Amino acid sequence: MVPNKTGTQAVLKEPHIQYVFDLLKANALRGRRVMVMVLIRAESETAAETASRLQSLVRSTDVLFETDRPDERGVLLPMSGTDEARGFLNRLFREAGEMKAAVLEIIHPDTELSTSLMRMQSAIDSEEEQVTVLDPFGQRPDEEVKVSVLDPDPLFRDVLGKALSHLDTPGARLVVKTFGDGRSFLESGWTASAHPHLIVMNDLLPRQNGLDVLHALRSLPNDGKFTILMMTRRNSEEDMTYAYESGADGYLIKPFNLRLFEAQVKRLLTRLWS
Known part of the structure; x- marks a missing residue:
């Protein structure tokens, strides 16, 4: 976490903080990230002094805010976890007097906001630890x-689609559709999504062949959401190189082992939402 060197971070109040x-x-949940809220209560300095210290430590993306208690300040740390929050508090405690704090990850x-603040205030009141x-x-x-499967062979397409539909993928709900040609896929509206x-x-x-579809997908505004595996019966290094240079993320040589394919896809999907 890089501190904000300007030290001019505004302290938000209601209703703006809500x-x-x-x-x-x-934004955090849409990107499968975690946001952390930190509540800090100063016991030996004024809220203005605490705010001044916080302004020298926070990043430009962090948000300072007031609560209903004059001796408290809160900080929202977007795209950060508990470890980052602890590091932030360690730096603060080295510079400040007696303080207590509560940390809450936002994952749902x-x-x-109001219920979370009440929980955090209650924890600071009741717990003896400096950080709860x-x-x-x-x-x-x-x-x-x-998940989209594009293949001209209806039997192979059906087998692959069903295998993907039955994958055990904790944390993810797979919605599988199959297509027999490239044009019907591109015209389906199925690609217009943030998922x-x-x-x-x-x-x-x-x-419309696979490489044309690949080019079309990589030209879309949401192309970062696509992970594209190309399948081929031609073990051609030239074709593979061209596909990778055009934006493919992987290549599968037909025929391939279905169980190995499932394991590869599970590993790939884990990286998508972890």
């Missing part, structure tokens, strides 16, 4: 991951 909290929470969309890490509210909801999207696609397809 709006910012909801916005940062939505139903986590409310609270259990987050709820469990991280499953991520919807789109992670795994595409397993044959290089030769009717109406």
Whole structure:
């Protein structure tokens, strides 16, 4: 965490902090990230002094805010976890007098600001530890991951689609669709989404071949959401090199072992939402 060198971070108040909290929470959860809220209570200095210390430590992306207690200040740390929050507090405690703090990871969309602050204030009141890490509210909801199979062979397409549908993928809910040609896939509207999207696609397809589809996907605004595996029967280094240079993430040589393919996809999907 790189401190904000300007030291001019504004301290938000209600109702602005509620709006910012909801916005940062939505952005963090949409990206499968964690946001951390830190509540700090100073016992030997004024709130203004605490705010001044915090302003010298926070990043430009962090958010300082007031609570209903004059001796408290809160900090929202987007895209950070508990370890980053502890490091932040260690730096603060080295410079400050007696303080206590509570830390809460935000991992569920139903986590409310007011309820969370009450929990954190209660923890500071009741716990003897200088820093209390609270259990987050709820469990991280499953991520919807789109999966598309593009292959001209209906039997192979069906087998591959069913295998992917039955994959055990904790933390992710796979929604699988199959397509027999490239054009129907591109015209389906199935690609217009912010969800992670795994595409397993044959290089030769009717109406619009796989490489053309690959180029079309990589030209879309949300192309970062696509993980694209090309399938081929031609073990050609030149073709593979061209596909990788065009944006493919992997290559599968037909025929391939289905169980090995499932293991590869599970590993790949884990990286998508972890």
